[in-house]
Amino acid sequence: MSRYGHGLVLGKFYPPHTGHHHLVRTAAGRCRRLTVLVCAASVESVPLTDRVAWMREVHPEVRVVGTMDDIPVDVTDPAVRDAHMAVFRAAVPEPVDAVFTSEAYGGELGRRFGAVSVCVDPDRIRHPVSGTAVRNDPIGCWDFLESPVRAALARRVVVVGAESTGTTTMAAALAEHYRGRGGVWARTRYVPEYGREFSERKLAVLRAARPGAEWSDVTFASEEFPLIARRQAELEEEAARTGSPVLFCDTDAFATTIWHERYMGGPYPAAPEPRTQHLWLLTDHEGVAFEDDGLRDGEHLRPWMTGRFREELARTGRRTVELTGPHEQRLARAVAAVDALIDEGPHFADPLPERR
Template identity: 75%
Template structure:
């Protein structure tokens, strides 16, 4: 015991499948009462959110506590002493040091404290501070969005990418989609649209030439194979930041996968480093803007009007080859937007596929 904090070493235990504001309230309350606090994240093998992700999320939100993880495939039965013993073997293996207090919002908290030989502290069992549960989040992430921390939001956000050849309306469609969902209000008001970093990179390339020769033209800009991993990585970073701050859907004006095709367009071959970076991010839907019927507009950073049919075909071929789900957007802007909204609404309507946790025996 310590006079200032109450307990020397406290423990918070849970599945955090996924973590939410109620969990974070429990951890912060416990930390205020303890000189040291350990958070033990227990995950079953059948669950669809990896243990490593849950541990990482909790560490990010609570950098001042010790977060450890354990695989616990023992089904729960609060009335079976043998089941309790099996759980405790997992818990004590993960947290071997002495525990002075166990903090919980669950009914099993008292027995857990007794088995650790520790005090049991009950925190907000009625969920009045944050009316949410992991079960509710798994059932309806959208309805619980306000209770999710940035890393969990980023993991659950449905990411929709608009890709296409030069001057085929990708930016117009991506921005229109974001605005459409923002108008729905509530949590949707923060719907984001991630800009194309490759364009910013290209603008800087041209500006660098013009600092030496103010009359330099876009056709003089050259790219090296090492430029594209940088573009792809930066695109991923921008997207991740936006997903942490936005609504349950995020629109991306191109992505790191598209960078693989742009590398081919400018350098005539593939780059495995770009492809590896592209595979790090999970997207749910691609919208491919068709070049047919769309006038080519030279905005000072474009010179490939004759390549648009080839690029459209390359995007379609690569999306198909890699098994990415995509739809082709054709027709005037209003028609494209209507078709895109229908596709995105269908995506959101499918929900989030959380595997059920191990059932509790009764």
């Protein structure tokens, strides 16, 4: 089997899937060095920077570069092909010894680069998937996606609410409900509230120094809340990479800003974390008995907290559904809202049309 000096893999990777990764790995195994060129058009809805980052994460051993290519696609027009080549050459000016593709245009592309054309799995036998198939049905193609793309496409649902209003119960029940659907949904996960783990540790440290200390003896510092929010966001991202097309979160970084108000009595001390979630479920305090589990002391604050969540969710334009009534009613309303979100799905704009 021939081994080449500098190889090239070129594509849109809109989005990247296992077929793309097989192509890159095959090329990397046959070249001393490999360049992957990611080409994006302005009409497409996944930014070039994201696609480059995804490919670099999955293939750290190769060089990945990106370029914008808004030239119309017309395989019959030599002038159009020349214009595309100018874009490719500007992005990859070095000599290329071999071009690896799975497409019919591979021979012409190799000729124009003055390189050998190597065709890899053109009939999609090893990986029966395409970018078009993923864009049309991301859920149906979920198993063909690597973790960074799954994390980007997963619909993230956050359950928020005041103390002892059933946020943990609801997040866990939703995850269990969707796991019960089987198939790709069997991997549905939920992310616990990191703030609770943080609080348990603070109480344990205090009791080690002062046996018999109670939750009311624990104090917080304002600067601790951004740390809690950041770790919550990290746990959410980790779970989104390995789960199903929907992820449930018991609170999020946004909710931490309200908890800061509750404990510190003032505004959050840092810029908010970037928004990655898609739906917020607000658990009402009405009709839910307050349970003191050793880390709660704010029964009298529940109406205020519910109101603050409601106000801030509306002010920041977050898609919100309020959950009221008994648990079964809340769960049914939540499932209906999540199903609607899933049905909408992640939307991909159409790529530039191909003229023939």
